[in-house]
Amino acid sequence: MEKKNRSSPSPSSHSTPPKEMETKGFSLMNDDLLQNIVSRLPATTFASAACVSKAWNVACTRALSRPKLSSAISLNPSPLVALQEVFDKVMSEPIRPHFAIASVGPGFDFKVVLPFMVEKLGTRTPIILSSVSGIIGRDALTHEFKEVKWSYGDIDDDDVTNTGIVLTVGFVPGLKVDVIPLLPQKKAPPGPGSIIDKFVMDIKSYTSSVSGCMSPLAIIMIGDADIDQKPIMEKLDYAMPLETIIVGDERGQFDYRSGNESRNIGNNLKCYPDAVALVFARDRDKACDVGDIELHFALSNGVSAIGPRLKAASVRMKDSESATWLTARRDGQQEILDGQRLLDDINNEMENHLECVDLYIGVNRRRNCSVGSDKPRSMTSLALHGVVGGDEEYLYVDGVGIRTGDYFQFYHSDPKTALHSCRDVSSTLRNLKLGWDSKSCPSTRAVVNAIDKKEAFGGFIFSCVGRGESFFGQLNVDSSPFLENFPEVPLAGIFCGGEIGRGYTSLTAHGGKEEGSARSLLHVYSTGYLVMSYTPPSEH
Numbered sequence: 001m002e003k004k005n006r007s008s009p010s011p012s013s014h015s016t017p018p019k020e021m022e023t024k025g026f027s028l029m030n031d032d033l034l035q036n037i038v039s040r041l042p043a044t045t046f047a048s049a050a051c052v053s054k055a056w057n058v059a060c061t062r063a064l065s066r067p068k069l070s071s072a073i074s075l076n077p078s079p080l081v082a083l084q085e086v087f088d089k090v091m092s093e094p095i096r097p098h099f100a101i102a103s104v105g106p107g108f109d110f111k112v113v114l115p116f117m118v119e120k121l122g123t124r125t126p127i128i129l130s131s132v133s134g135i136i137g138r139d140a141l142t143h144e145f146k147e148v149k150w151s152y153g154d155i156d157d158d159d160v161t162n163t164g165i166v167l168t169v170g171f172v173p174g175l176k177v178d179v180i181p182l183l184p185q186k187k188a189p190p191g192p193g194s195i196i197d198k199f200v201m202d203i204k205s206y207t208s209s210v211s212g213c214m215s216p217l218a219i220i221m222i223g224d225a226d227i228d229q230k231p232i233m234e235k236l237d238y239a240m241p242l243e244t245i246i247v248g249d250e251r252g253q254f255d256y257r258s259g260n261e262s263r264n265i266g267n268n269l270k271c272y273p274d275a276v277a278l279v280f281a282r283d284r285d286k287a288c289d290v291g292d293i294e295l296h297f298a299l300s301n302g303v304s305a306i307g308p309r310l311k312a313a314s315v316r317m318k319d320s321e322s323a324t325w326l327t328a329r330r331d332g333q334q335e336i337l338d339g340q341r342l343l344d345d346i347n348n349e350m351e352n353h354l355e356c357v358d359l360y361i362g363v364n365r366r367r368n369c370s371v372g373s374d375k376p377r378s379m380t381s382l383a384l385h386g387v388v389g390g391d392e393e394y395l396y397v398d399g400v401g402i403r404t405g406d407y408f409q410f411y412h413s414d415p416k417t418a419l420h421s422c423r424d425v426s427s428t429l430r431n432l433k434l435g436w437d438s439k440s441c442p443s444t445r446a447v448v449n450a451i452d453k454k455e456a457f458g459g460f461i462f463s464c465v466g467r468g469e470s471f472f473g474q475l476n477v478d479s480s481p482f483l484e485n486f487p488e489v490p491l492a493g494i495f496c497g498g499e500i501g502r503g504y505t506s507l508t509a510h511g512g513k514e515e516g517s518a519r520s521l522l523h524v525y526s527t528g529y530l531v532m533s534y535t536p537p538s539e540h
Contacts, residue, residue: 034056042093065290074139075139080112100167103130103135103494114129128254136148136493173290179256199232229500237519251498300424302415304417306410309330312406322400324398326402418525454536466524501528
């Protein structure tokens with residue numbers, strides 16, 4: 001019988017278990033190497049890596065310590081393929097989704113897209129999904145920058161683009177973000193404007209709960225195309241301080257998902273809101289090693305004033321048609337002018353080119369406004385109404401809310417004004433960036449540390465569907481102010497049926513002084529720019 005070799009160790013008693021060997025192997029990596037590895041992972045794998053251990057979680061947090069915007073477009077004719085393409089691109093790098101915005105063209109089924117987004121991003125991620133007239137951004141496959149409006153021609157025509165999607169996912173440490181819906185006005189309790197008041201107070205209440213103050217940093221709004229958004233914007237303008245930026249699409253179709261399940265009740269009842277607001281508020285519990293995010297607003301104007309100042313002499317409203325019939329007097333004169341006379345005068349000033357432009361009247365409205373139990377306060381605003389036509393009785397314009405005695409002036413779409421205004425915006429963005437550089441580079445430092453420098457990390461564009469290549473005669477004019485100053489920074493945009501834009505900032509390049517002190521939140525032939533910047537904690 002062969003003797004057992006007692007000097008040989010037993011595999012079962014002395015070998016290291018595979019799991020322990022694996023743990024020891026990973027533990028041999030230094031922090032920098034581990035961070036380098038996780039920073040190369042796609043978003044889904046990155047999220048799983050953060051759950052491996054405390055050390056891995058720390059490495060993931062270090063790898064994604066700065067805010068990030070990830071965006072892509074796809075023009076693939078198959079909506080499902082396009083949806084997958086933009087998600088693959090946007091989620092190809094580490095990101096923790098704090099919000100998501102998807103804008104789509106014809107052919108996309110909201111009942112397919114929204115559940116897909118919720119499954120990919122999680123039920124706690126606030127999401128806005130909207131149908132738009134065109135998209136702006138970089139192609140998910142080619143990285144080529146494009147401004148695209150839908151053209152509804154022959155589907156076999158190679159030059160026709162019938163659909164597409166732009167997806168943006170944002171990671172904004174130091175901020176809290178959620179979707180607040182405005183419930184349908186037909187469900188409103190008795191009392192004028194009460195449901196709009198509740199919408200405004202819901203925004204302020206959410207902001208207070210997460211930041212300790214009532215004023216959000218910014219709001220991205222999407223309004224229902226069938227609902228007059230003017231009363232909503234007037235309330236928001238009254239209730240929000242000038243520092244709160246408001247941008248968005250006045251006339252859209254949308255769906256949404258709030259991170260707070262109770263706010264999704266409208267969808268469950270198949271009773272969609274009149275508007276939704278994506279609210280950005282500062283986080284009261286922000287860690288001390290997290291820097292500051294700031295938002296900056298600029299506006300490129302695309303209309304020019306023409307003709308004298310006028311005063312509404314008689315006004316008839318057709319609420320069922322959302323239209324107004326009016327006559328007018330020249331300021332300081334008694335003669336009443338009918339619609340045909342008013343249009344003839346404008347046509348003469350434009351040297352018989354009236355048919356080549358879109359015409360509006362800008363009405364200076366002075367109204368008392370309040371929210372809830374607040375004491376009413378007088379506010380002056382500029383409301384733009386599209387001119388439908390005129391005859392020997394009346395001038396016919398879109399929308400309601402004009403009163404006898406209101407002053408107004410004609411405006412017309414003007415590509416020269418728009419182009420000049422775009423250049424102004426580009427100049428102001430350049431000055432903004434130069435200001436950041438100068439603050440990061442005092443005279444005692446010859447070299448700016450790129451890690452400590454304040455910089456832009458993302459941007460959004462909301463442009464009128466009437467602009468674009470057909471308006472300017474050249475490509476990517478609306479995007480040029482951003483691309484010229486922040487060429488490598490993620491940018492996403494849409495073409496709107498009506499542009500929402502409001503911000504108290506030196507960046508605004510409106511291109512005219514005709515409006516006086518009157519503020520406008522709803523614009524025509526304009527482009528609104530929302531620039532997002534980050535200051536590292538060492539710069540505070």
